[in-house]
Amino acid sequence: MGTRQEPLGNGAARSVDVLTDVAKRYYLQGESQIEIARDLRLAPSTVSRYLQRARDEGIVYVEIRPPRQERVDLGRTVAARFNVARVVVAGETGQSGSLASVAADFVDGLLRSGLHLGVSWGQTLADVVHHLPPGSVAGLIIAQLAGGLDETHHGIQGHELVSELADLYPGSRVSYLHAPAIVGSTAARRTMAEDPGIASALEAAARSEVALVGIGQMEGGTLGEGRHVPPTDWQQLLAAGAVGNVNTRFFDAQGCPVGHLEKRTIAIEWVELRRIPAVVAVAAGSEKKAAISGALRTGCIDVLVTDEPTAKALLVD
Secondary structure, three states, X not given: OOOOOOOOOOOHHHHHHHHHHXXXXXXXXXXXXXXXXXXXXXXXXXXXXXXXXXXXXXXXOOOOOOOOHHHHHHHHHHHHHHOOOEEEEEOOOOOOOOHHHHHHHHHHHHOOOOOEEEEOOOHHHHHHHHHOOOOOOOOOEEEEOEOEOOOOOOOOOHHHHHHHHHHXXXXXXXXXXXXXXXXXOHHHHHHHHOOHHHHHHHHHHHOOOEEEEEXXXXXXXXXXXXXXXXXXXXXXXXHOOEXXXXXXXXXEOOOOEOOOOHHHEOEOOHHHHHHOOEEEEEOOOHHHHHHHHHHHOOOOOOEEEEEHHHHHHHOOO
């Protein structure tokens, strides 16, 4: 079904109603421009134009608040402590400059037409993708960095996120990884890795120039709550000292890989993730402190985008 572009020439009252509805959905309800376009049967470019007109006509007032110097200094201190290139610190959740919007602004600044972009999975990354502006670049080559989760997880899967990104940037190509992130045996993983489609997708992911990943904690995390990791395997991960995962690969407090499940995981390898020039991790929350701290010690993370309370917590032993 094609999109329908609703004209704004059907009366001033109707025009204001449409502009206000689109602006509320985007700025207040946190809907992405793609979601608004689908719901209202508009082209994404039309939604973008409506938002611009809402600003031009004073329906939306945009106030730019540069990051406070103390947040900049805090980010530098955390980066120095963990020996990463940069830590971007957002305000507390719910304030202007929220985690997802700050992360989206940072990622948007890294993109260029023709870039190879790798994307993992997770709710935090889904929130970031929803905040990215459409059409700022074109012709991206977008790849899944890890296989999929069980069917109970909707809206946060890698294939969903790369598809949404392709909708945002015209002319982009997508490399889907048609495989589960974790399989039942090493033999099954070996067989799947030999499949030409899966091998090609993993090779495409390894060629990423920018990678967008989340950081999952052990208690209350998506993998632990779902059906993708059996309870016996989860207990073995905990017994081996796992504190979190990046791109479905687990690590301990010192950032060392935890071997259990490594040979049953379909995702790019640790060494391949380290080779990507810019790996951006987005994570925040007191429950993720141990996971974030361990992830920063893996040597895979170049940039962390987090919030102020989490950044402060990372400096406390």
